[in-house]
Amino acid sequence: MIQSVQRAAQILRELAATGPRLGVTELAERIGVAKPTAHALLRTLETEGLVVQDPESSKYALGPGLVRLGNAYLDGHELRTRSMIWADALATRVNEAVWVGVLTGDHLLVVHHVFRPEGAVQILEVGATIPWNTCALGKAIVAFGSEATETELLGGELGVLTGASVSDPEVLAEQLADARSVGYAIEDQESALGDAGVAAPVFVRSGDVAGAIGVVGPVERLLSESRREEIAVAVRETGRNLSRELGATRGHTRRAG
Structure with a gap:
Protein backbone atom coordinates (compact mmCIF):
# COMPACT_ATOMS: atom_id res chain seq x y z
CA MET A 1 0.00 0.00 0.00
CA ILE A 2 1.37 3.42 -0.99
CA GLN A 3 1.00 5.72 2.00
CA SER A 4 0.83 8.99 0.07
CA VAL A 5 -2.02 7.71 -2.09
CA GLN A 6 -3.84 6.47 0.99
CA ARG A 7 -3.47 9.85 2.68
CA ALA A 8 -4.68 11.68 -0.42
CA ALA A 9 -7.76 9.46 -0.45
CA GLN A 10 -8.30 10.21 3.24
CA ILE A 11 -8.26 13.94 2.48
CA LEU A 12 -10.89 13.51 -0.22
CA ARG A 13 -13.06 11.43 2.12
CA GLU A 14 -12.78 14.03 4.88
CA LEU A 15 -13.77 16.84 2.52
CA ALA A 16 -16.68 14.77 1.24
CA ALA A 17 -17.92 13.81 4.69
CA THR A 18 -17.30 17.05 6.59
CA GLY A 19 -17.20 19.83 3.96
CA PRO A 20 -17.82 22.18 2.50
CA ARG A 21 -14.35 23.55 3.31
CA LEU A 22 -11.51 22.62 5.61
CA GLY A 23 -8.16 24.23 6.31
CA VAL A 24 -4.73 22.65 6.13
CA THR A 25 -4.42 22.41 9.92
CA GLU A 26 -7.83 20.75 10.28
CA LEU A 27 -7.08 18.21 7.57
CA ALA A 28 -3.63 17.45 8.96
CA GLU A 29 -5.17 16.67 12.34
CA ARG A 30 -7.91 14.55 10.83
CA ILE A 31 -5.59 12.30 8.81
CA GLY A 32 -2.81 12.29 11.41
CA VAL A 33 0.07 13.95 9.52
CA ALA A 34 2.23 17.03 9.91
CA LYS A 35 0.91 20.28 8.46
CA PRO A 36 3.62 20.49 5.72
CA THR A 37 2.72 16.96 4.59
CA ALA A 38 -0.97 17.82 4.39
CA HIS A 39 -0.14 21.00 2.50
CA ALA A 40 1.97 19.11 -0.04
CA LEU A 41 -0.81 16.56 -0.59
CA LEU A 42 -3.39 19.32 -1.04
CA ARG A 43 -1.27 21.20 -3.56
CA THR A 44 -0.85 18.00 -5.59
CA LEU A 45 -4.58 17.28 -5.48
CA GLU A 46 -5.25 20.90 -6.47
CA THR A 47 -2.97 20.58 -9.48
CA GLU A 48 -5.00 17.57 -10.63
CA GLY A 49 -8.30 19.41 -10.11
CA LEU A 50 -9.43 17.10 -7.32
CA VAL A 51 -9.56 19.90 -4.72
CA VAL A 52 -9.87 23.67 -4.98
CA GLN A 53 -8.71 26.39 -2.57
CA ASP A 54 -10.98 29.26 -1.62
CA PRO A 55 -9.01 32.49 -2.23
CA GLU A 56 -10.60 34.32 0.70
CA SER A 57 -10.44 31.71 3.47
CA SER A 58 -7.55 29.62 2.03
CA LYS A 59 -9.59 26.53 2.91
CA TYR A 60 -10.00 23.57 0.59
CA ALA A 61 -13.04 21.90 -0.97
CA LEU A 62 -13.61 19.07 -3.43
CA GLY A 63 -12.76 19.99 -7.03
CA PRO A 64 -14.41 19.54 -10.44
CA GLY A 65 -12.04 16.76 -11.42
CA LEU A 66 -14.00 14.42 -9.17
CA VAL A 67 -17.15 15.06 -11.19
CA ARG A 68 -15.40 13.87 -14.35
CA LEU A 69 -14.14 10.77 -12.58
CA GLY A 70 -17.59 10.08 -11.13
CA ASN A 71 -19.27 10.44 -14.51
CA ALA A 72 -16.69 8.14 -16.07
CA TYR A 73 -17.45 5.55 -13.39
CA LEU A 74 -21.18 5.76 -14.06
CA ASP A 75 -20.77 5.70 -17.84
Missing part, protein backbone atom coordinates in the same frame (compact mmCIF):
# COMPACT_ATOMS: atom_id res chain seq x y z
CA GLY A 76 -18.70 2.53 -17.60
CA HIS A 77 -20.88 0.78 -15.02
CA GLU A 78 -22.38 -2.31 -16.66
CA LEU A 79 -25.37 -2.57 -14.34
CA ARG A 80 -26.30 1.06 -14.98
CA THR A 81 -25.91 0.65 -18.74
CA ARG A 82 -27.90 -2.57 -18.91
CA SER A 83 -30.60 -1.34 -16.54
CA MET A 84 -31.65 1.77 -18.44
CA ILE A 85 -34.27 0.17 -20.68
CA TRP A 86 -35.64 -1.99 -17.86
CA ALA A 87 -35.78 0.95 -15.45
CA ASP A 88 -37.66 3.07 -18.00
CA ALA A 89 -40.13 0.24 -18.58
CA LEU A 90 -40.68 -0.26 -14.85
CA ALA A 91 -41.26 3.46 -14.27
CA THR A 92 -43.85 3.49 -17.05
CA ARG A 93 -45.51 0.32 -15.79
CA VAL A 94 -46.08 1.54 -12.23
CA ASN A 95 -45.97 5.31 -12.89
CA GLU A 96 -43.38 5.86 -10.18
CA ALA A 97 -39.70 6.83 -9.96
CA VAL A 98 -37.14 4.02 -10.25
CA TRP A 99 -33.66 3.74 -8.76
CA VAL A 100 -30.84 1.34 -9.54
CA GLY A 101 -28.17 1.01 -6.87
CA VAL A 102 -25.02 -0.82 -5.84
CA LEU A 103 -23.46 -1.44 -2.44
CA THR A 104 -20.31 0.52 -1.61
CA GLY A 105 -19.10 -0.35 1.88
CA ASP A 106 -22.05 0.14 4.18
CA HIS A 107 -23.92 2.54 1.88
CA LEU A 108 -26.16 2.22 -1.16
CA LEU A 109 -24.97 4.25 -4.15
CA VAL A 110 -27.64 5.31 -6.66
CA VAL A 111 -26.19 4.75 -10.15
CA HIS A 112 -29.36 5.35 -12.19
CA HIS A 113 -32.59 7.25 -11.60
CA VAL A 114 -35.69 7.42 -13.77
CA PHE A 115 -38.16 10.14 -12.85
CA ARG A 116 -41.81 9.37 -12.23
CA PRO A 117 -43.41 9.75 -15.69
CA GLU A 118 -46.25 11.97 -14.52
CA GLY A 119 -44.59 13.58 -11.52
CA ALA A 120 -44.01 17.23 -10.67
CA VAL A 121 -40.54 18.73 -10.25
CA GLN A 122 -38.11 16.01 -9.13
CA ILE A 123 -34.47 15.98 -8.02
CA LEU A 124 -31.99 13.70 -9.78
CA GLU A 125 -30.52 11.37 -7.15
CA VAL A 126 -27.75 9.75 -9.20
CA GLY A 127 -24.63 9.70 -7.04
CA ALA A 128 -26.56 9.87 -3.77
CA THR A 129 -25.41 7.54 -0.99
CA ILE A 130 -27.72 6.15 1.68
CA PRO A 131 -27.03 3.84 4.66
CA TRP A 132 -27.81 0.35 3.37
CA ASN A 133 -30.22 -0.45 6.20
CA THR A 134 -32.45 2.57 5.55
CA CYS A 135 -33.47 1.82 1.96
CA ALA A 136 -35.13 -1.03 0.11
CA LEU A 137 -32.33 -1.30 -2.45
CA GLY A 138 -29.68 -1.74 0.24
CA LYS A 139 -31.74 -4.36 2.04
CA ALA A 140 -32.38 -6.27 -1.20
CA ILE A 141 -28.66 -6.42 -1.98
CA VAL A 142 -27.66 -7.54 1.51
CA ALA A 143 -30.52 -10.03 1.82
CA PHE A 144 -29.44 -11.88 -1.32
CA GLY A 145 -25.70 -11.30 -0.99
CA SER A 146 -23.26 -13.47 0.92
CA GLU A 147 -23.92 -14.51 4.51
CA ALA A 148 -20.50 -13.12 5.43
CA THR A 149 -21.40 -9.67 4.11
CA GLU A 150 -24.73 -9.70 5.95
CA THR A 151 -23.05 -10.67 9.21
CA GLU A 152 -20.40 -7.98 8.81
CA LEU A 153 -22.91 -5.23 8.02
CA LEU A 154 -25.32 -6.20 10.78
CA GLY A 155 -22.41 -6.05 13.22
CA GLY A 156 -21.26 -2.64 12.01
CA GLU A 157 -22.64 0.86 12.36
CA LEU A 158 -26.27 1.05 11.28
CA GLY A 159 -27.47 4.37 9.94
CA VAL A 160 -30.42 6.31 11.32
CA LEU A 161 -32.02 8.96 9.10
CA THR A 162 -35.55 9.13 10.51
CA GLY A 163 -37.44 7.92 13.56
CA ALA A 164 -38.54 4.94 11.46
CA SER A 165 -35.00 3.83 10.58
CA VAL A 166 -34.31 0.31 11.85
CA SER A 167 -31.00 0.03 13.69
CA ASP A 168 -31.66 -3.15 15.68
CA PRO A 169 -29.59 -5.96 14.09
CA GLU A 170 -32.10 -8.64 15.08
CA VAL A 171 -35.03 -6.77 13.54
CA LEU A 172 -33.01 -6.12 10.40
CA ALA A 173 -32.04 -9.78 10.17
CA GLU A 174 -35.73 -10.68 10.25
CA GLN A 175 -36.46 -8.14 7.52
CA LEU A 176 -33.70 -9.60 5.36
CA ALA A 177 -35.06 -13.11 5.87
CA ASP A 178 -38.52 -11.89 4.87
CA ALA A 179 -37.05 -10.29 1.75
CA ARG A 180 -35.44 -13.58 0.74
CA SER A 181 -38.75 -15.40 1.19
CA VAL A 182 -40.75 -13.05 -1.08
CA GLY A 183 -38.04 -11.90 -3.49
CA TYR A 184 -38.06 -8.20 -2.67
CA ALA A 185 -37.34 -5.76 0.16
CA ILE A 186 -39.37 -2.85 1.52
CA GLU A 187 -38.50 0.48 3.12
CA ASP A 188 -41.18 2.38 5.00
CA GLN A 189 -40.14 6.00 5.69
CA GLU A 190 -36.72 4.88 6.90
CA SER A 191 -34.61 7.25 4.79
CA ALA A 192 -37.08 10.13 4.40
CA LEU A 193 -40.39 10.74 6.12
CA GLY A 194 -43.29 10.19 3.77
CA ASP A 195 -41.30 8.10 1.29
CA ALA A 196 -41.13 4.36 0.74
CA GLY A 197 -39.35 1.89 -1.50
CA VAL A 198 -39.75 -1.59 -2.95
CA ALA A 199 -36.66 -3.23 -4.47
CA ALA A 200 -35.43 -6.53 -5.87
CA PRO A 201 -31.88 -7.86 -6.28
CA VAL A 202 -30.06 -8.11 -9.59
CA PHE A 203 -27.71 -11.06 -10.13
CA VAL A 204 -24.86 -11.70 -12.56
CA ARG A 205 -23.71 -14.96 -14.17
CA SER A 206 -21.52 -15.94 -11.22
CA GLY A 207 -24.47 -15.81 -8.84
CA ASP A 208 -23.21 -12.69 -7.09
CA VAL A 209 -25.55 -9.76 -6.49
CA ALA A 210 -24.62 -6.89 -8.80
CA GLY A 211 -27.03 -4.45 -7.20
CA ALA A 212 -30.75 -3.81 -6.98
CA ILE A 213 -33.56 -2.08 -8.85
CA GLY A 214 -36.55 -0.59 -7.13
CA VAL A 215 -39.44 1.83 -7.06
CA VAL A 216 -39.37 4.87 -4.76
CA GLY A 217 -42.13 7.33 -3.95
CA PRO A 218 -44.74 8.49 -1.43
CA VAL A 219 -45.62 5.83 1.13
CA GLU A 220 -49.35 6.28 0.60
CA ARG A 221 -48.97 5.23 -3.04
CA LEU A 222 -46.32 2.53 -2.81
CA LEU A 223 -47.46 0.66 0.29
CA SER A 224 -51.22 1.08 0.06
CA GLU A 225 -53.18 -2.18 0.08
CA SER A 226 -54.41 -1.54 -3.44
CA ARG A 227 -50.95 -1.07 -5.02
CA ARG A 228 -48.32 -2.77 -2.87
CA GLU A 229 -48.65 -6.22 -4.45
CA GLU A 230 -48.83 -4.79 -7.97
CA ILE A 231 -45.62 -2.82 -7.47
CA ALA A 232 -43.86 -5.74 -5.76
CA VAL A 233 -44.67 -8.07 -8.66
CA ALA A 234 -43.46 -5.52 -11.21
CA VAL A 235 -40.22 -4.89 -9.31
CA ARG A 236 -39.52 -8.59 -8.82
CA GLU A 237 -40.13 -9.39 -12.49
CA THR A 238 -37.92 -6.52 -13.61
CA GLY A 239 -35.12 -7.69 -11.32
CA ARG A 240 -35.33 -11.18 -12.78
CA ASN A 241 -35.36 -9.93 -16.38
CA LEU A 242 -32.40 -7.66 -15.78
CA SER A 243 -30.54 -10.51 -14.06
CA ARG A 244 -31.10 -12.76 -17.08
CA GLU A 245 -29.72 -10.04 -19.35
CA LEU A 246 -26.61 -10.01 -17.16
CA GLY A 247 -26.25 -13.76 -17.60
CA ALA A 248 -27.76 -15.01 -14.35
CA THR A 249 -29.84 -18.17 -14.20
CA ARG A 250 -33.23 -18.48 -12.58
CA GLY A 251 -31.90 -20.50 -9.67
CA HIS A 252 -29.81 -17.79 -7.98
CA THR A 253 -30.86 -16.89 -4.43
CA ARG A 254 -27.82 -16.05 -2.31
CA ARG A 255 -24.25 -17.16 -1.78
CA ALA A 256 -22.95 -18.68 1.44
CA GLY A 257 -19.43 -17.34 1.09
